Amino acid sequence: MDPIYIIGHKNPDLDAICAPLAYAAFKEAMGESGFVAARCGNTNARIDAVLQHFGAQPPLFIGDVTPRVKDIMVSQVHHVRLDSTCFQALELIDQFDVRALPVLDAEARVKGIVSIFDLGQYFVPKPRDPLLVRRVKTSVSDIVSALKATVHHIAHPDDHEELFVRIGAMDIKSFGPVSIMQHTPSEQTIVLVGDRLDIQQKAIEMGIRLVVITSGWPVDPDIIERAKAKGVSFITSPYDSATTAWIIRAAEQVNAVMQTDVVTCDAEEKLIQARRKVASSPVSTVAVVDDNERLVGVFSKSDLVKPTTTQLVLIDHNELTQAVDGAGEVQIIEIIDHHRLGNPPTQQAILFRNEPVGSSCTIVAELFLREGLTPSRTIAGLMMGGLVSDTLNLRGPTSTKRDEAILRWLEPIAGITGTELSNLIFSSGSVILTQTPEAVVCSDCKVYDEGKRRYAVAQVEELGLEHFWSRADSLLQALDAFCSKDKLFFAALLVTDINTQNSVLLLKGDSEFIEHISYPALEKEGIFDLPGIVSRKKQLVPYLTGVLTELDRI
Numbered sequence: 001m002d003p004i005y006i007i008g009h010k011n012p013d014l015d016a017i018c019a020p021l022a023y024a025a026f027k028e029a030m031g032e033s034g035f036v037a038a039r040c041g042n043t044n045a046r047i048d049a050v051l052q053h054f055g056a057q058p059p060l061f062i063g064d065v066t067p068r069v070k071d072i073m074v075s076q077v078h079h080v081r082l083d084s085t086c087f088q089a090l091e092l093i094d095q096f097d098v099r100a101l102p103v104l105d106a107e108a109r110v111k112g113i114v115s116i117f118d119l120g121q122y123f124v125p126k127p128r129d130p131l132l133v134r135r136v137k138t139s140v141s142d143i144v145s146a147l148k149a150t151v152h153h154i155a156h157p158d159d160h161e162e163l164f165v166r167i168g169a170m171d172i173k174s175f176g177p178v179s180i181m182q183h184t185p186s187e188q189t190i191v192l193v194g195d196r197l198d199i200q201q202k203a204i205e206m207g208i209r210l211v212v213i214t215s216g217w218p219v220d221p222d223i224i225e226r227a228k229a230k231g232v233s234f235i236t237s238p239y240d241s242a243t244t245a246w247i248i249r250a251a252e253q254v255n256a257v258m259q260t261d262v263v264t265c266d267a268e269e270k271l272i273q274a275r276r277k278v279a280s281s282p283v284s285t286v287a288v289v290d291d292n293e294r295l296v297g298v299f300s301k302s303d304l305v306k307p308t309t310t311q312l313v314l315i316d317h318n319e320l321t322q323a324v325d326g327a328g329e330v331q332i333i334e335i336i337d338h339h340r341l342g343n344p345p346t347q348q349a350i351l352f353r354n355e356p357v358g359s360s361c362t363i364v365a366e367l368f369l370r371e372g373l374t375p376s377r378t379i380a381g382l383m384m385g386g387l388v389s390d391t392l393n394l395r396g397p398t399s400t401k402r403d404e405a406i407l408r409w410l411e412p413i414a415g416i417t418g419t420e421l422s423n424l425i426f427s428s429g430s431v432i433l434t435q436t437p438e439a440v441v442c443s444d445c446k447v448y449d450e451g452k453r454r455y456a457v458a459q460v461e462e463l464g465l466e467h468f469w470s471r472a473d474s475l476l477q478a479l480d481a482f483c484s485k486d487k488l489f490f491a492a493l494l495v496t497d498i499n500t501q502n503s504v505l506l507l508k509g510d511s512e513f514i515e516h517i518s519y520p521a522l523e524k525e526g527i528f529d530l531p532g533i534v535s536r537k538k539q540l541v542p543y544l545t546g547v548l549t550e551l552d553r554i
Contacts, residue, residue: 015386045429066326073297087250112258168193361386437478
């Protein structure tokens with residue numbers, strides 16, 4: 001069974017790291033297996049401090065869940081070689097219930113595909129040219145192998161030849177003339193005959209290429225000696241004449257009937273690219289090859305339309321712009337969040353918890369409480385970390401009475417107070433001081449779609465703004481580069497002072513939009529003073545969307 005990943009948003013904050021770990025623990029406590037906590041971004045000093053304090057490891061890193069060819073291919077592949085016979089191919093198709101087989105050369109490179117349909121077309125009689133039904137391009141040794149025949153004498157067994165099958169059931173007087181009439185020279189003829197000694201003798205006299213005694217009939221030793229003297233190959237088949245004739249035709253090598261217009265893919269190729277590649281191709285089986293064109297797997301055209309097996313639980317977000325790459329192409333089975341709705345469409349009903357509380361960890365902790373479960377000290381501490389960080393230790397505008405009640409329930413279990421944990425978090429290093437400007441403007445960054453416009457808002461919390469002002473110019477430059485690179489309508493960075501509960505806002509992007517910002521501009525262009533604003537979710541984003549609405553009315 002494939003794991004189900006519980007994963008937070010890109011550029012994760014504490015809540016997006018701690019909530020997946022806590023929800024995975026809740027699932028396990030409820031007896032639900034297969035859930036794995038994951039992340040799609042790096043941790044930072046504050047996240048690491050909380051994890052280290054409570055003895056926890058960060059969630060599994062997964063940067064991309066985009067379905068790829070390797071997710072649908074079969075790696076244990078039955079195949080045939082270029083010199084394999086159709087009979088060998090049919091045996092494999094029947095034994096393993098497959099529809100097609102890759103055809104490989106001596107270096108395991110794919111040279112073709114042979115399918116049950118190709119083989120069927122080869123064996124279906126063609127009334128226009130009955131001679132084709134008798135023709136086979138093969139060697140005597142391949143015929144012997146296919147029939148599991150008893151060999152009495154063989155001449156030039158490995159020569160690959162064009163031969164024609166005849167049943168020796170006619171009157172002896174007609175045997176020779178028919179060969180002439182059908183333009184099948186003796187040296188290209190295979191005669192199938194039962195216990196008719198006269199036909200056996202006539203075939204040897206004519207110098208027939210191969211005589212096959214059917215149904216396991218015994219052979220007169222004198223006949224064998226005559227065949228040797230004449231250089232006629234002579235074998236006995238255990239099957240009746242009709243079956244023997246069919247098997248001989250199946251001794252043709254697959255390279256004569258295989259499809260050579262093979263479509264190949266790389267195992268790491270995205271499924272969306274593979275779909276485009278095979279959309280207009282008539283092939284039903286696609287070969288997966290490595291850099292040296294060697295076979296590593298196969299998949300069928302129908303595999304491309306099957307649901308992907310990767311399943312996600314989105315936590316602390318519900319917008320695809322903030323989700324792990326490829327989230328829109330896999331199955332999202334649950335969402336746990338406390339932000340605005342921007343949820344992705346799903347093909348079926350899912351569990352969607354969206355609560356107006358201060359953190360996703362609050363929601364998960366309430367689930368523990370509701371089910372009468374007590375989390376471990378580690379899990380309790382992690383849930384406190386997400387709650388305290390998102391609500392600024394209950395001082396932020398997103399904080400609710402539910403957050404406070406949960407925090408008080410968790411404190412004795414974790415063995416630490418909210419204030420003590422808050423001090424640990426916010427004294428664990430300045431994001432602005434310890435990271436590059438490029439990393440800062442992407443720190444805890446969320447991307448939003450508003451109509452045809454796409455914009456990004458990042459947020460960092462600092463104990464005072466002295467580090468910010470010394471790096472304001474480089475942060476503005478990095479924000480401008482980020483906005484241009486990702487083709488955003490605007491990019492914003494909210495720098496919040498935990499001590500004063502005030503913020504400054506850095507903006508780069510559409511000039512008309514920036515002109516409509518009503519907050520006081522500071523001495524540097526693109527920086528605004530936002531007194532009393534500390535919440536991106538509840539205060540800043542609603543204000544920014546209001547400015548966008550105002551622009552639309554102009």
